Amino acid sequence: MTDYQTMREVRVRFAPSPTGSLHIGGVRTALYNYLIARKAGGKFIIRIEDTDQTRFVPGAEQYIYNSLEWLGLVADESPLVGGPHAPYKQSERMDIYAGYAKQLIDSDCAYYAFDTAEELDAARKAVPDNTFQYNAATRMNLRNSLSLSKDEVDQMLRNGVPHVIRLKVPKKDEIRLNDLIRGWVMVHTSTMDDKVLLKSDGMPTYHLANVVDDYLMNISHVIRGEEWLPSAPTHVLLYRFFGWEDRMPQFAHLPLLLKPTGDGKLSKRDGEAFGFPVFPLQWFDDQRGINIAGYKEEGYLPEALLNFLALLGWNPGTEQEMFSLEELVEAFSIDRIGKAGTRFDIQKAKWFNHHYLQLRPDSYFMESVRPIVVEAGLNSTDENLSKWIHLVKDRSTFLKDVVTEIQAVVTPPDLYDETIVASKWNEDARKGLSHFAQSLQNLADWDAASIKHFFNTEMEGLGIKPGKVLQLLRVVLTGTGAGPDLMTIIELLGKEEAAGRINKALTVLP
């Protein structure tokens, strides 16, 4: 590493392509970029790579901003907030790329190619097993400014014959790059392709645009998924040809997020196959005309998703596993990022969500809980709503669990667990429950502990073991044999409702 590299201001970019919804692997890449920038006191930049007009998807760009905003990954420079190197959207930078491509032509580092799609197709088919390469070995047999006469080329250019500009990869050379995660990677140029730099529509390809923009925006580290590793040598060659080697960013290729089955990287379609979201936010699938729920809609908390994602491929080297974003910034370092692909395990995400849900204040639950308690005609003061929340919170992984758990208790049962009734319902139970419902009116202190004590003493007064009727009490009140603390349920239901439910059961049950 040169002195320049060590002293250089850290400037990293997240460079998504707005060709569809951002997927969860992209979110992790954004997170790692963000953490590296913040840790170093550098800049986190968002650059939109929309050079492919044919794949433009309306709303995709806004979706990226919304997703990052939800997660709190704030950019220092972006199409939204601008910055010293604006514009940050490649489609708005079109005027700069052709000049750089021409510069490469002039220095004999690139050339014009006139092969049509059909011709290339034929060339590929002429050799077996997908072994075709457009490079030093084959380029003289194809139609380009290296194989054609200067007159021919000039004439075609003048006549506007469609053409691309290709990188002239040296025949015999070695490209080496020192990846921050993988160490030295060496590739011989004979195995590389003469990649297209400028497309026939005048748009740059990813390879050109990415290198030019990273240079112009003074990017210090390129942190991206491992799927880019094979094309990294092409990028290194580009820096060399442009004479920018001293300003070349350092590369870090992140391990991929794999399907839970381990066979292949996680893809956008996997959400349905495996039953968990692969998008941060809800996404409308245009082709199928359906909305696909994201992490947010499924009830995941941003702090939980962030914590989960951070640990997918990185570890702090300590046994700490709960990290706020700020703590992640503090603890993060590139050298603790793993090399191997990481399978996606939604169980762990749920576990994090449960943890962070417990940390949320009552106010987070209040407005979801209020309507169902009001609807049931029960006491809905904030104080009581808070009690309802605490009754079920620790058994909930998502906000929606809190709602359904409370809903289940608040709704009077119309069916009673048959197995329990069949095995436990008898005269003693009937007598005990009947008596309890009556005598409840006399209980002065209305709280769970008092109710419990009262229940026990009343049953014992009747010569009935409390345990014999306790589960039945739950069944007549809620319909089921399992659930949150029964005495608190009675407290929250109130005397009238509790007694009413017991009496109703007494008339319905044998």
Added chain:
RNA sequence: GGUCCGUUCGUCUAGGGGUUAGGACACGUCCCUUUCACGGAUGAAACACGGGUUCGAUUCCCGUACGGACUACCA
């Protein structure tokens, strides 16, 4: 097919020439709870294989196997 990358419990991972190979998720058992869950405790569970190097390799080197990525005028 070619190029590149990878390989520690089922999963995420720590570790690293001599360790009882550590933690977490999930799972089992027990405790708590006269319920379920939460919580607590505890258990089962891993160094892909073969050669080297070495007194000694899971750790270093080389192969093999397996897996993955890439192989577009997509990013």
